[in-house]
Amino acid sequence: MDKQKLIILSGPTAVGKTAISIGLAHILNGEIISADSMQVYKHMDIGSGKIKPLEMEGVPHHLIDCLDPREDFNVKLFKAMAEDAMKGIVNRGRLPIVVGGTGFYIQAIAYDIAFSEEADDLAFRKELETEGKEKGKEYLHNRLKELDPKAAEMIPAGNMKRVIRALEFFHSTGKPISEHNAKERAKPSPYDLRYFVLTLPRDELYRDIENRVDSMVAVGLFEEVEKLREMGVKAGMTSMQGLGYKQAYKYFDRVYNREEAIEAIKKETRHFAKRQLTWFKREKEAVWVDKGKFNGREELISYIAERCR
Numbered sequence: 224m225d226k227q228k229l230i231i232l233s234g235p236t237a238v239g240k241t242a243i244s245i246g247l248a249h250i251l252n253g254e255i256i257s258a259d260s261m262q263v264y265k266h267m268d269i270g271s272g273k274i275k276p277l278e279m280e281g282v283p284h285h286l287i288d289c290l291d292p293r294e295d296f297n298v299k300l301f302k303a304m305a306e307d308a309m310k311g312i313v314n315r316g317r318l319p320i321v322v323g324g325t326g327f328y329i330q331a332i333a334y335d336i337a338f339s340e341e342a343d344d345l346a347f348r349k350e351l352e353t354e355g356k357e358k359g360k361e362y363l364h365n366r367l368k369e370l371d372p373k374a375a376e377m378i379p380a381g382n383m384k385r386v387i388r389a390l391e392f393f394h395s396t397g398k399p400i401s402e403h404n405a406k407e408r409a410k411p412s413p414y415d416l417r418y419f420v421l422t423l424p425r426d427e428l429y430r431d432i433e434n435r436v437d438s439m440v441a442v443g444l445f446e447e448v449e450k451l452r453e454m455g456v457k458a459g460m461t462s463m464q465g466l467g468y469k470q471a472y473k474y475f476d477r478v479y480n481r482e483e484a485i486e487a488i489k490k491e492t493r494h495f496a497k498r499q500l501t502w503f504k505r506e507k508e509a510v511w512v513d514k515g516k517f518n519g520r521e522e523l524i525s526y527i528a529e530r531c532r
Contacts, residue, residue: 226413226448227309227313227319227414228318228319228414229414229415231333231416232322233419234324234419234499235324235495235496235499236272236455237431237435238423238428238494241322243421246520249280251318251531254282254312254319255284256308256320256327257323259328260325260465261468263286263287264288265289265292266292266446266447266450267462270439270465270467274287283312286305287305292457292462292463293457296461298336298338299338302328302331302403305321305328321333326502334408334412336408343461344395347394351387352383352387355383356465357418360381363386367386367389367446371393371400373401373402374389374401377502379498384461384464389401411506417510417530417531418499418510419509420503420512422514429496432489436467439467445474447463448475451468455521458473458476466491467488467492470485471485510530512526
């Protein structure tokens with residue numbers, strides 16, 4: 224039996240995945256599944272860089288504007304929603320194209336990562352959350368370093384949700400989550416997979432990141448965050464952990480002034496892009512595509528499309 228075909232288009236933030244994905248979808252009769260942890264939320268358009276309806280050029284998009292920003296979202300939920308979307312796309316005789324920069328989400332789909340079903344220990348989770356608030360994120364991250372150094376290397380201290388998840392996994396199974404993830408990554412993909420990572424020279428990427436942040440601010444990022452606050456979206460919610468939103472929220476909490484918040488967004492986005500590139504380098508199926516080596520968008524799209532045929 225032939226494997227289901229699946230295309231993945233990934234790369235660091237601000238590299239220009241959206242425009243390329245639209246061109247690919249037109250050529251290959253595809254529909255797009257967003258692998259973005261923020262674009263799934265309604266009312267979060269500017270900071271997430273969400274594609275506008277006109278920019279879709281008639282290409283159906285999935286996992287965009289699905290959840291209220293007060294709801295939780297995680298990789299298990301993403302995988303379930305993405306697989307459901309893929310079934311519909313395949314049933315319509317079209318090709319699923321997963322597009323985004325959230326490496327763990329992409330990995331979960333590409334290699335059908337299994338997530339352990341160990342019982343949640345809510346008391347232990349609450350204990351960790353309390354320790355994080357009272358002793359700081361670095362304290363929890365140092366605990367993870369002692370138990371699972373490889374996981375601590377891949378998970379930044381600032382991502383307390385994932386740090387807690389890794390500590391919970393060790394607490395409930397007695398095994399490092401990095402060991403579990405490595406075994407899952409070693410599995411062959413269940414799909415006829417074509418996996419592309421778009422890149423740019425580091426200085427060009429960082430310049431585009433800074434320009435993108437300035438553009439977001441100019442069109443109303445801070446006003447968007449203010450409206451979310453008025454809706455009752457709290458700083459600790461999953462939706463407010465996204466780049467741009469987290470720092471802008473701190474402006475309203477008077478942790479930063481406006482200029483400091485903007486600079487923090489740029490700095491953290493550059494760091495995030497660097498971590499994304501490190502993540503994608505581990506993906507054994509990935510084909511790296513340097514945008515600078517192509518004479519414009521159409522040539523690049525044609526190159527990727529040919530690699531998919």
